[in-house]
Amino acid sequence: MAADIEIERLRTELQGRIILPQDSEYDEARTIYNAMIEKRPALFVKCKNKHDVSKAVHFAKTNNLEVSVKAGGHNGAGLSLVDSGLVIDLSEMKEIDIDPKKGIAEIAPGNTLSDVDKATHEHGLALPVGVNGNTGISGLTLGGGLGFLTRKAGLTIDHLIAAEVVLASGEIVTANENSHPDLFWALRGGGGNFGVVVSFTFTLVPIKNVYAGPMLWPIEKAKEVMQFFDNHTKDASHDLYGFFAFLTVPDANPFPEHLRKKNVCGIVWCYTGASDKIEEVFEPIRNFGPPILDFVGEMPLPTLNSLFDWLYPPGLHLYWKGHYVNELTDSCIATNTEYGANLPTTRSTMHLYPVDGKAHEIGQQDTAWAHRDIRWVQVILGVTDDPKKNGLIMDWSKRYYEAMVPHSSGGGYVNFTMQDDDARVKESYGVNFDRLSELKKKFDPENFFHLNQNIKPATS
Ligand SMILES: Cc1cc2nc3c(=O)[nH]c(=O)nc-3n(C[C@H](O)[C@H](O)[C@H](O)COP(=O)(O)OP(=O)(O)OC[C@H]3O[C@@H](n4cnc5c(N)ncnc54)[C@H](O)[C@@H]3O)c2cc1C
Missing domain, CATH: 3.30.43.10 (Uridine Diphospho-n-acetylenolpyruvylglucosamine Reductase, domain 2)
Known part of the structure; x- marks a missing residue:
């Protein structure tokens, strides 16, 4: 010391x-x-x-x-x-500077997603971010950044145009397409391996309100809902996004009494297209089933992005595992429905986040985020407010994860890993791992920044 x-x-x-x-x-x-x-x-x-x-x-x-x-x-x-x-x-570095004419935001690393949403929304603009408002913009961006606008506008990193970085040497550099382009490439998905980002510059998209929210179906219909989710979103316009979830209906308002505490499955939708098309787009969805709960309606994007914050506040005990998933085969669906029907606690859940649409238009090796060919990121999320149940949520998450291995396309989203997932880092970076390892050697040869989803410096 x-x-x-x-x-x-x-x-x-x-x-x-x-x-x-x-x-x-x-x-x-x-x-x-x-x-x-x-x-x-x-x-x-x-x-x-x-x-x-x-x-x-x-x-x-x-x-x-x-x-x-x-x-x-x-x-x-x-x-x-x-x-x-x-x-x-970095939590007190909170500046946000927006140039509405250029549609660009310069964001300091201590901001949460809600901070960013609030600031951009005032100008009728948005940055594609994640689905929980109190998440940090920094870690989310450096790992990739998935959320309700992924199909429409791509990952968060697809909007990063520059970053200011403190390297392991202490030197402060700018990374963009012209200055340290290799570092700029590595930052877009390579996590905290290459230095401390002290400023992010993003392009924004003109989105203000969305037609969005959750629809729920009985757990007994999970197989059909997963098949519908797969088929219906496969060729859908990029304006339509939905993530699939297993969940327990919260025992709270605004949920109807008769559904509370029930194990269900659902899709959380977000539609960003023309408002005169809403009925046409949602008619087949509402006719499928029909849903036992339909909370889909128009709302400001920041409302959607923080809709579940009250359910997942800081201070919960959490253990998660994840996979990249490309196909919902019958046996994959059977595995999911088995574990989804046996959630260990009321807050435990499983989400399948789409990464197709606009995110597929970027090449595998154009950014460090390699898996541009897969359809979903899966997160298996064991959550409890009772530390005595930590063993229970960990056991369920690990067993679910193991059962999904045969259905995974290999690797998982680095932002949904625990310390015991270190061995998966290489697989998760796929075709980009060797280049990342070389760049780690260039920018941080002593692995000074190693408390992250660690990419070891190349040895030869
Ligand atoms: C409830 C919840 C919901 C989530 N939802 C989503 C989602 O919708 N989409 C999604 O993509 N992810 C989501 N995540 C995952 C989230 O992206 C990661 O947990 C991410 O690491 C959080 O970033 P942070 O800044 O809060 O992390 P921190 O815990 O502060 O940092 C995590 C790591 O990131 C690195 N890091 C952070 N900031 C910097 C920096 N400025 N420079 C260099 N390295 C840095 C460091 O290695 C650090 O150890 C969610 C997480 C939670 C808990």
């Missing part, structure tokens, strides 16, 4: 501040989304700007401290914290 005098010197050099174990803010600083993770860092550097980040990098190197990077703190594996090490905490 660094000597007190060194810490005091760093304190005087920073615009931001340092939090130590004896400080009253310490426990709050080490609280992250997943309450299952308990770590005790030696110090937090709460950065205010890129120079603070660079100083924190130098300090950690000089004092031989292990480093983690914390932005939104939503990583399921708790990669944002490090026992006895230094946390580069």
Whole structure:
């Protein structure tokens, strides 16, 4: 651990501040989304700007401290914290600068998806982000970024046009198509492996309101619903998006009493096309089944993107596993319906997020996010508010995951992995892994940034 005098010197050099174990803010600083993770860092550097980040990098190197990077703190594996090490905490870097004429946003790394949504929505613009508003824009972007606009507008990284990065050397560089283009390529899916991103610049899309929300069907119809979901969305216009889910109907308003606590399946829709086509688009969907609950209607995009935040607030215990899935064969559907009908807790769920549509128009090797040919990202999500049930949710998630291995197209979305998934990193990057490993050697040869879905530097 660094000597007190060194810490005091760093304190005087920073615009931001340092939090130590004896400080009253310490426990709050080490609280992250997943309450299952308990770590005790030696110090937090709460950065205010890129120079603070660079100083924190130098300090950690000089004092031989292990480093983690914390932005939104939503990583399921708790990669944002490090026992006895230094946390580069970006959560107070909150600037958002929007140029509505150019349709561009420059976003500091401490913003949540809701922060971004709110700021862009004021201009009638949107960035494709994820389905839970309190997730951090940083970790989500660096892993790829899936959400309701994926079919219409692609992944979050498909809108990244520049990033400012503090490298492992402490140097601050700009990465875009002209400056460090190889780094720019690696950042679009390669996670936190290549440096600390202190600013993201994105292009925005003109979307304000959407026709969206969940429809539910009885669990007994899960097989037919999955088949319908597959067939109906296969050739659908990119304006129509839906993710499939197994869930338990919440025991709360606005859900009708007779459905509460029932195990069901559902599709959460998001339609971004012309409003005079809504009836035509949703007629076959409403006629299939019909659904036992239909909460689909017009709403602002930020409302949709935070619709489930109340159900999944920070502080829950979470264990997730994931796969890339290309085909919903009969046996794949049978496996899913078996586990989907036996959710271990009321908040546990399984989602199939589409990654086709616009996301398929980018080449496999155009960004680090390799699996442009698959149709879905699956997340198997064990969740509880009762730590005594941690074993139960982990067991269900692991068994479900194992049962799905034969149906996976290989690998899984790096943002839905736990620490015990490290062996899958290579598979998850597929054809891009070797190039990523070479770039890791170039930008971070000592693997200084290793608390992430770690890509080891190439050895030859
Ligand atoms: C409830 C919930 C819903 C989710 N929904 C979605 C979804 O719809 N779509 C989706 O794609 N993902 C989703 N995710 C996954 C999410 O993208 C990842 O958990 C992501 O890591 C969260 O980013 P963060 O900034 O909050 O993470 P943090 O925990 O703060 O950081 C995670 C890791 O990212 C890296 N990192 C973060 N910021 C930086 C930076 N500025 N520079 C360098 N490295 C950095 C570091 O390696 C760090 O360890 C969801 C997660 C949760 C818990």
